[in-house]
Amino acid sequence: MVLFLLAAFAAPVAFADEVADAQQPAAQEAANNSSFVRYRADYEVRADATSVEIDEYEILIKTKAGVDDWSQVRLSYSEKMEALEVLSAYTLTPDGRRHDVPADKIYNQESYSSASAAMYADRKVKVIVFPNLSPGTRLVYSFRKTQNIPYFPGYFSLWETFSRLTEYADARVTLTAPADLPMHVFVRDVQGGDRPAVKDGIARWTWTFSNPTPMKVQHWSAAAWEFSPTIMASTYADYSAMGRAYQLKAGEAAKVTAAVQARADEITRGIADRRAQAAAIYEWVAKNIRYVAVYLGNGGLEPNSAGSILANRYGDCKDHTVVLEALLAAKGIASTPVLIGAGGGPTLPAVAVLGRFNHAITYVPEFDLYLDSTSPYARFGQLPGNDLGAPVVHTADGKIARTPPNNPSVNALRATVSFAFSGNGDVTGRTTLDNGASSEIGLRANFAQLTAQNRSRIEESIIASSGFNGSGRLDVLGDPHDLGRPFGYAYAFTARDYVDFGSVGGMVLPDMPGADSMRDIYASASSETNLTPFYCTESLREETYELAFPADVPIIAIPKSERYRNAAGEYDVEWKREGQVVTATHRLHLNAIHGDDKLCQPGDYAAFRELFQQVRRGFRGQIVYGDLKTVQVAGDAK
DSSP states (O other): OOHHHHHHHSOOOOOOOOOOOTTSOGGGOOSSSEEEEEEEEEEEEOTTSOEEEEEEEEEEEOSHHHHHHHSEEEEEEETTTEEEEEEEEEEEOTTSOEEEOOGGGEEEEEOOOOGGGGGGTTEEEEEEEOOSOOTTOEEEEEEEEEESSOSSTTOOEEEEEOOTTSEEEEEEEEEEEETTSOOEEEEESSBSOSSOEEETTEEEEEEEEEESSOOOOOSSOOOGGGTSOEEEEESSSSHHHHHHHHHHHHHHHTOOOHHHHHHHHHHTTTOOOHHHHHHHHHHHHHHHSEEOSOOOSSSTTOOOOHHHHHHHTEEOHHHHHHHHHHHHHHTTOOOEEEEEOTTSOSOOOSSOOGGGOOEEEEEETTTTEEEOTTOTTOOTTOOOGGGTTOEEEETTTTEEEEOOOOSHHHHOEEEEEEEEEOTTSOEEEEEEEEOOHHHHHHHHHHHTTOOHHHHHHHHHHHHHHTTOSEEEEEEEESOTTOTTSOOEEEEEEEESSOOOTTSOEEEEOOOOTTSOOGGGGGGGGOSSOOOSOBOOOOEEEEEEEEEEOOTTSOEEEOOOOEEEEETTEEEEEEEEEETTEEEEEEEEEEOOTTOTTSOBOGGGHHHHHHHHHHHHHHTTOEEEESOGGGOOOGGGOO
């Protein structure tokens, strides 16, 4: 997405200042905002995979930002499948006094769900609001979570990650289970291995960890579990078993009923081509089944029936896959629900943990297409950026696969701007964009909010953010709601007194009104080093600047073209002059250094940093203009 457009459409937001308390002497500056003095997580698993988890935490608050972080604790659970009980909650102030949390400050809320947790829309949240918090206070709470019904038959999982960015003084995790219950365990960088101690038919694992000196926050970082000490356990041997378990209920829900058949026939009336039928059904679901994060059903990961979804005209991501599968099946087109970790990177944990998946989409094997009908602005065959390059599980057959990569075939963004200067230094121009498929989805969502009331504010914001004194006009190219055609926009502008041609001068390329530029990308790699793995995808960005100068303004010099290439990618800047028109094209192609399915490593950071610095240097080039007869030599100056 073009960053300026997101900001222009968004309501004003006040950002909290997370800097450590300014009153604290520099010599005693806290290394972080809080730390875990004591961390306990104890899991007891029964033979049927139901379980009881008891957690206890003691956290030392070090800064005012830490107070904000821990002013309340939110504990998520499924009301229909789990029971959650707060056992204790209190604070210990620096003077040694204990302050218990009053009962009326522990309450239940509906869970607010989002794209980051689309599969778990039925969850509730128990909120603990802590009193008397200040730097130096210790916050203590414990709770019991009972899994009365497993999410899948015979399924239990444990996932504990100790971020290297967090301080832990004393952490311990235990797991007990019947010795004959299959348990697949993965551990990294904690004390205690993957094999249990067995006594009287009970297997017991104990893991401990401490991290007294946490790592500093890194500029670029993958999810903490990718590089931090981690414990994972699962009763399922692999992700295929998880997919097939999901299908047990999802398959029943997607049965074709008379109502489903009638709706499918109505949607595809007059359409003979099978791919066109699939496209029509997909578009109907995307537009007519409203995506909501309120789940009405049996809880957990069991979707509603296709018939009830059609009747209600809304559902969560699981319901979207069900109704799309049923409508396609009514026309003889097979599909499968797909479990996906949207936005979670390209890798899967070593053992089958459900927490890696947060979303469900659809795969149609006949056309080899992934579809996400929860996005009403994605065209048939398009996927939102968070769905791209992700590992997935096809639930119909348990197949492990990967969505199409997030590469220039979908994310290339080409922007072109023309500047026509008048003799008095005024300028008119137009910015046009060729958006990649993934950006187009976001553009549609934003432009769907465009009204006569907010258009002028957005147009003013665009020209002002580009540093021009003038005005501009958005030209909307297409209908954001018409998924049958491409969509985009252009921006025409006029500005006054931008340049003085009365004297010799140098002009760097002006900002591109209506598009975010790569020229400031170096700021994202300002740190000299990066100590953690990070996500990196192949991408392409091109910016073309065309500047037309008045006929009577001499063009003295333009920069030379340059090319730079390293492991991180390639950057080119090409300069041309034809008469009074100067054209500069910047092209930045970034690499997924180790492939689409792997992370970039800390050692790769230096290549990106150097590449981005080359981009910075490339945008420093100046067009030199003016009459040299008007200049005085420095030695002749009086």
